[in-house]
Amino acid sequence: MFPMAIHPIVIYGEPVLHRRAEKVTAFDEGLATLVADMYETLEASNGVGLAAPQIGVGRQIFVYDADDDQGVRRRGVFINPVLVASKVPETRPDPVDESEGCLSVPSLDFPLKRAERVTITGVDEQGRTVSLSTEGWFARIMQHEFDHLQGTLYVDRLDKRWSKKWKQAQAANGYDVPGKSWMPGVDPDPFGH
Numbered sequence: 314m315f316p317m318a319i320h321p322i323v324i325y326g327e328p329v330l331h332r333r334a335e336k337v338t339a340f341d342e343g344l345a346t347l348v349a350d351m352y353e354t355l356e357a358s359n360g361v362g363l364a365a366p367q368i369g370v371g372r373q374i375f376v377y378d379a380d381d382d383q384g385v386r387r388r389g390v391f392i393n394p395v396l397v398a399s400k401v402p403e404t405r406p407d408p409v410d411e412s413e414g415c416l417s418v419p420s421l422d423f424p425l426k427r428a429e430r431v432t433i434t435g436v437d438e439q440g441r442t443v444s445l446s447t448e449g450w451f452a453r454i455m456q457h458e459f460d461h462l463q464g465t466l467y468v469d470r471l472d473k474r475w476s477k478k479w480k481q482a483q484a485a486n487g488y489d490v491p492g493k494s495w496m497p498g499v500d501p502d503p504f505g506h
């Protein structure tokens with residue numbers, strides 16, 4: 314057994330966040346430890362989802378831990394997932410109800426329109442098929458985490474107006490160069506949780 318560990322979370326600008334993650338092929342003890350570390354890191358960061366590239370590992374894995382729209386807590390992992398989403402509405406995002414944040418873009422949030430419904434299918438760390446169909450806020454989390462595995466962050470998807478504000482905040486925070494990270498449970502919580 315390997316000891317579990319909380320990992321530092323890398324910040325926008327780190328190359329691993331911006332390229333497509335590789336498929337997992339070995340379902341071994343190393344993978345089980347990595348997934349356990351990801352749950353621990355997610356919990357320490359007070360987030361609702363965490364993708365492997367966010368801890369510097371370019372593989373198609375994400376974990377989530379959040380309440381769905383019915384108030385039911387859902388916690389799990391998707392490895393090598395496939396996502397099918399309904400059409401993203403072309404209306405403007407609501408700045409309050411549709412604001413999104415990311416552990417790799419600390420202390421910022423921006424409104425973004427997402428698909429209302431998704432079905433996501435993948436496997437867990439033991440290679441067993443996992444699948445869920447969900448809507449609303451939880452569907453947003455699934456889209457956000459799935460995007461991470463494609464090398465896309467939510468700020469890369471913002472509409473023209475919000476993208477402009479992001480570019481300003483990006484420059485002001487220095488989120489445009491590699492090598493930055495923060496440590497959950499050690500550094501101050503960037504979202505004040």
Ligand SMILES: [Zn+2]
Nearest residue numbers: 414415416417
């Ligand atoms: Zn994120």
